[in-house]
Amino acid sequence: MLTLYDYGPSGNCYKVRLLFSLLRIQCIRIDVNVKKGETRTEHFLKNISPNGRVPVVIIPSDYVHKLSNVENSSTTSKTPTDSTSSSSSNNNSTNEQQSIILTESNAILTFFSDGTPLYPSNPIERAKIMQWLFWEQFSHEPNFSSLRFWITLLDKGDDPQYLDKINERQIKGYEALNVMEDHLNKEDWLVANRFTIADIALYAYTHCAEEAGYSIDSFPKIKSWLRRIENMPGYVPIDD
Amino acid sequence: MLTLYDYGPSGNCYKVRLLFSLLRIQCIRIDVNVKKGETRTEHFLKNISPNGRVPVVIIPSDYVHKLSNVENSSTTSKTPTDSTSSSSSNNNSTNEQQSIILTESNAILTFFSDGTPLYPSNPIERAKIMQWLFWEQFSHEPNFSSLRFWITLLDKGDDPQYLDKINERQIKGYEALNVMEDHLNKEDWLVANRFTIADIALYAYTHCAEEAGYSIDSFPKIKSWLRRIENMPGYVPIDD
Numbered sequence: 001m002l003t004l005y006d007y008g009p010s011g012n013c014y015k016v017r018l019l020f021s022l023l024r025i026q027c028i029r030i031d032v033n034v035k036k037g038e039t040r041t042e043h044f045l046k047n048i049s050p051n052g053r054v055p056v057v058i059i060p061s062d063y064v065h066k067l068s069n070v071e072n073s074s075t076t077s078k079t080p081t082d083s084t085s086s087s088s089s090n091n092n093s094t095n096e097q098q099s100i101i102l103t104e105s106n107a108i109l110t111f112f113s114d115g116t117p118l119y120p121s122n123p124i125e126r127a128k129i130m131q132w133l134f135w136e137q138f139s140h141e142p143n144f145s146s147l148r149f150w151i152t153l154l155d156k157g158d159d160p161q162y163l164d165k166i167n168e169r170q171i172k173g174y175e176a177l178n179v180m181e182d183h184l185n186k187e188d189w190l191v192a193n194r195f196t197i198a199d200i201a202l203y204a205y206t207h208c209a210e211e212a213g214y215s216i217d218s219f220p221k222i223k224s225w226l227r228r229i230e231n232m233p234g235y236v237p238i239d240d
Numbered sequence: 241m242l243t244l245y246d247y248g249p250s251g252n253c254y255k256v257r258l259l260f261s262l263l264r265i266q267c268i269r270i271d272v273n274v275k276k277g278e279t280r281t282e283h284f285l286k287n288i289s290p291n292g293r294v295p296v297v298i299i300p301s302d303y304v305h306k307l308s309n310v311e312n313s314s315t316t317s318k319t320p321t322d323s324t325s326s327s328s329s330n331n332n333s334t335n336e337q338q339s340i341i342l343t344e345s346n347a348i349l350t351f352f353s354d355g356t357p358l359y360p361s362n363p364i365e366r367a368k369i370m371q372w373l374f375w376e377q378f379s380h381e382p383n384f385s386s387l388r389f390w391i392t393l394l395d396k397g398d399d400p401q402y403l404d405k406i407n408e409r410q411i412k413g414y415e416a417l418n419v420m421e422d423h424l425n426k427e428d429w430l431v432a433n434r435f436t437i438a439d440i441a442l443y444a445y446t447h448c449a450e451e452a453g454y455s456i457d458s459f460p461k462i463k464s465w466l467r468r469i470e471n472m473p474g475y476v477p478i479d480d
Contacts, residue, residue, distance in 0.1 A: 050419050051379060059364075067363050100364055104378075107370035114363060123307050123354060124299075124340055130347035137378045138344075139291060179290050 002027040005056040007034045011145055011204035012105035013055040014238045018200055019109055022234040049103045057108050059100040106133040109197040118197050125192040132190050132198035143173030144205035147212035177219055184221035203229050242267040245296040247274045251385055251444035252345035253295040254478045258440055259349055262474040289343045297348050299340040346373040349437040358437050365432040372430050372438035383413035384445035387452035417459055424461035443469050
């Protein structure tokens with residue numbers, strides 16, 4: 001069974017929960033409280049993720065073993081040898097596969113959606129999905145997640161010490177919303193005229209933009225795109 | 241022929257130039273001056289990239305056509321229909337493929353390295369590469385590129401107005417260097433015990449960390465990893 005280290009309010013964790021629900025992937029959820037610093041403990045940094053963030057998925061050895069067998073039957077690639085959850089030495093034998101620790105929400109999305117309609121195999125479509133996923137992490141997510149954390153979770157929306165950095169991020173956040181609105185004015189979905197992991201990645205923080213102090217009233221195309229996602233079979237809300 | 245919209249000092253652009261040199265991929269380079277705002281002109285935002293950033297690669301229709309034929313012969317995916325460089329309507333016919341505009345340095349790396357040893361096909365290795373690429377864009381690059389821009393290009397290293405934000409980023413930047421040093425203490429390369437696009441992505445800003453005000457003297461494993469990359473056949477420096 002997969003294990004997900006999870007924090008309920010986190011949009012990045014929600015991406016994984018939403019994907020798993022849509023694809024009916026089962027996992028054990030272990031809640032860690034980011035606000036209480038539970039991702040920064042010595043135990044977490046040493047044994048779960050040195051980057052001190054969630055989500056983290058632990059992929060057990062039997063899952064890895066199965067994938068490696070599929071892989072070895074069709075290509076000449078080596079079996080994975082890095083970043084195992086055990087401290088024992090690396091070993092290329094598939095019989096001695098160890099569990100894998102996978103971090104970074106968008107890396108988790110690509111891994112688990114591979115081979116499904118949510119991550120089409122056409123190389124140009126994949127490239128455009130990648131483009132949106134990297135854009136999300138650099139130009140979108142930082143302008144929503146931090147604001148939402150400061151305003152909703154820390155209640156710093158009126159704190160003069162936060163004013164400048166809130167304003168700076170909001171300008172960039174509205175730029176990001178404009179990029180999305182322009183795109184969704186031409187297409188119903190971000191890539192390939194269908195629902196993909198690019199939509200999941202961007203949905204996570206866009207759908208709770210108001211908790212980050214944004215108004216999305218003037219973004220009708222984004223609003224209807226959000227509703228389309230919420231009507232997908234298997235959809236779950238962030239607080240599920 | 242591919243066209244690369246390029247800015248010499250940019251580490252993100254350098255990733256693409258380095259990959260193209262290693263893989264002997266030819267392109268036409270069009271220089272845009274970020275410092276002079278040339279990625280923020282109405283023309284650039286409307287016709288090249290609405291995100292106003294470089295690198296941007298224009299992939300001509302014959303290249304797209306070739307890829308789609310390969311793809312169509314082995315899968316049932318549709319041909320690409322989004323984000324073309326023409327304003328004419330989308331069309332699924334491969335005979336009417338349009339050129340593709342591809343942005344986001346790490347998306348460009350994955351697209352052009354696919355099928356080469358720089359981007360292994362093993363799913364676990366791919367997942368770990370993705371993990372480093374997303375980590376680079378969120379936890380690494382912002383703490384190096386901005387500092388380098390402020391300190392080296394804008395000469396604001398001693399400006400009191402920049403002090404707080406320089407300090408804040410440096411703390412996070414050193415955290416990122418520690419994550420890399422710990423990993424490179426166990427492995428010679430970031431993923432799969434071999435040189436991949438994960439190393440290219442992290443090399444770009446790490447190798448000029450000193451221009452961003454960092455000292456890497458206390459990171460011996462990073463230093464030797466940098467030297468290994470510089471000895472790769474086809475390596476080119478950032479100012480080439």
